Amino acid sequence: MSPQVMGVVNVTPDSFSDGGRFDTVEAAVAHGRALLADGADILDIGGESTRPGATRPLVAEEMARVVPVIEQLAAEGALVSVDTMRAEVAQAAVGAGAGMVNDVSGGLADPDILRVVADSGVDYVAMHWRAHSDRMSDFATYDGPGGVVAAVREELAARVEAIEEAGVAGERIILDPGLGFAKRPEHNWELLRHLEALESLGFPLLVGASRKSFLGRLLADAEGNDRDVDEREHATTAVSVVLARAGVWGIRVHDVRSTCDALRVLAALDAAD
Ligand code: PMM
Numbered sequence: 001m002s003p004q005v006m007g008v009v010n011v012t013p014d015s016f017s018d019g020g021r022f023d024t025v026e027a028a029v030a031h032g033r034a035l036l037a038d039g040a041d042i043l044d045i046g047g048e049s050t051r052p053g054a055t056r057p058l059v060a061e062e063m064a065r066v067v068p069v070i071e072q073l074a075a076e077g078a079l080v081s082v083d084t085m086r087a088e089v090a091q092a093a094v095g096a097g098a099g100m101v102n103d104v105s106g107g108l109a110d111p112d113i114l115r116v117v118a119d120s121g122v123d124y125v126a127m128h129w130r131a132h133s134d135r136m137s138d139f140a141t142y143d144g145p146g147g148v149v150a151a152v153r154e155e156l157a158a159r160v161e162a163i164e165e166a167g168v169a170g171e172r173i174i175l176d177p178g179l180g181f182a183k184r185p186e187h188n189w190e191l192l193r194h195l196e197a198l199e200s201l202g203f204p205l206l207v208g209a210s211r212k213s214f215l216g217r218l219l220a221d222a223e224g225n226d227r228d229v230d231e232r233e234h235a236t237t238a239v240s241v242v243l244a245r246a247g248v249w250g251i252r253v254h255d256v257r258s259t260c261d262a263l264r265v266l267a268a269l270d271a272a273d
Contacts, residue, residue, distance in 0.1 A: 046083030
């Protein structure tokens with residue numbers, strides 16, 4: 001099966017890849033519609049930037065950014081996910097029509113979010129996470145046996161236990177390795193190379209590599225300057241092909257069209273068997 005494509009709508013002034021571009025309700029809604037037209041299956045609406053070093057918005061600020069956008073797009077029939085670590089924001093988002101909570105902290109930042117998810121019965125993305133963005137680079141150490149792959153697997157398994165204990169049904173859980181979150185470039189590559197180790201946990205996998213710094217590093221120029229965030233799209237599409245071939249459930253991207261095109265190439269190839 002072709003993976004679900006999750007299109008990103010960051011309603012933030014400061015996200016690393018698209019900060020400030022869609023920070024009014026009108027602009028964010030228009031962007032969401034454009035992503036749907038490009039083939040997105042899910043729209044992921046976020047009001048907090050998690051770029052390395054980012055500081056956190058106030059709860060009220062985050063809520064004011066995402067709720068009107070979710071309300072509008074959900075009313076138009078879109079499957080909407082809210083990208084938040086906060087229970088209060090998740091609650092308001094679900095009230096506004098979100099059918100999925102995408103929590104980059106997997107319930108660690110605000111454990112009450114699990115109760116909101118359990119009570120509302122929506123889908124829940126639990127990403128691998130160790131610390132907030134202003135400190136996460138201090139936690140990018142994976143020295144145990146099996147390195148980053150074993151550590152991420154084990155830490156996600158522990159989150160699944162806590163999430164289920166909080167009353168969230170197993171069939172609602174989606175796991176995400178959290179590329180770039182407390183991870184250096186080599187950690188991201190290792191995870192991408194060994195997704196089967198995470199798939200063996202028995203849950204659908206969502207992966208977000210789109211425009212991330214490890215791609216900027218990969219494509220650095222001769223002087224060692226990372227490739228600009230706006231010029232990482234071809235590499236992002238290449239990763240989408242890798243992810244689809246690895247059998248992931250979902251791919252989180254900013255440019256939906258290029259990934260959907262790549263998935264259509266793969267589907268045509270498979271149909272020629
Ligand atoms: N990455 C970002 C934000 N939210 N959510 C999930 N589930 N997985 C990710 O990899 C992820 C995420 C990074 O920020 P961006 O929206 O600016 O790319």
